[in-house]
Amino acid sequence: MVDTRIPPPYIADERTMLDKWLDWHRETLAVKCAGLSEEQLRERSAPPSSMSLLGLVRHMAHVERVWFRIVLIGEDIPRLYKAPDDSDADFNRVDEASTEEAFTTWREEIAHARRISAGLSLDAIGHAQHRGRECSHRWILVHMIEEYARHNGHADLLRERIDGAVGT
Template sequence: MIDDRVPPPFIGDERAMLNNWLDWHRGTLAVKCAGLSEEQLRERSAPPSSMSLLGLVRHLAHVERVWFRIILDGEDIPRLWGKDAAPNADFDDVDGASAEEAFATWRAEIERAREISAGVPLDAVSKRQRHGQDCSHRWILVHMIEEYARHNGHADLLRERIDGATGE
């Protein structure tokens, strides 16, 4: 596996720490998917789960969009992958999905999230609520780190199941 992640610094201000840890976890997902064929990326975990590495990429593209563009910035845009009609479409509908499209969408959502995040103070409150709650930008960044960390654990197991590769 190619690993070009930059480890987060041990010392830095809060924004740098949050951004670096989030980027570390974004990079970890990329590492877990590196060098696999579309068929391998579609390989499911274990029934009844429909989880796959491709599903994780699609899911995290969606999560980036929702938290940064829709919740934090207030954009009026649809959810990805038809999730408005089928809430689990990111995971369930990977059999005919394009890995190239999924990765391009994920990378584009990350870039847009970075742009939005760079222009918002950490204490700023989101323009939209989530489940009836206001969210600070800081909370969103911490949540995104948690979201990636949890799913990277899934990615570890999926990758090991596919070809035996393990690693941080």
């Protein structure tokens, strides 16, 4: 695995710290997926879980879209990879999914999120509620760091089971 991540600074203002940690975790998922074939990216290597690295990429594209575009700025756009009969279609429906499309969509959603985030104060309040509660931009950034960190732990295990690769 080639690791091109830039470590977050030890000392920085709050905004820089949050942005750099989120970018670190975004790139950690990319590192975990690097160098694998389409079949390996689809592999559900830790049964009985339906998770795969491709499913994680699809899920994180969905999460980026929901939190930054739908919740934070109130865009009226569809959610990604949802199916009426499968709320976890992002994870479950990877057998025929395009890896190129998934990675392109994920990177595009990250780019959207960065542009949105750059233009807002950390104290900005989202336009849509989550579970009946308002969310600040700051809360969303912290949540995204947590979301990536949790799923990067899954990615560590999946990758190790696929080809034995380990590392941070």
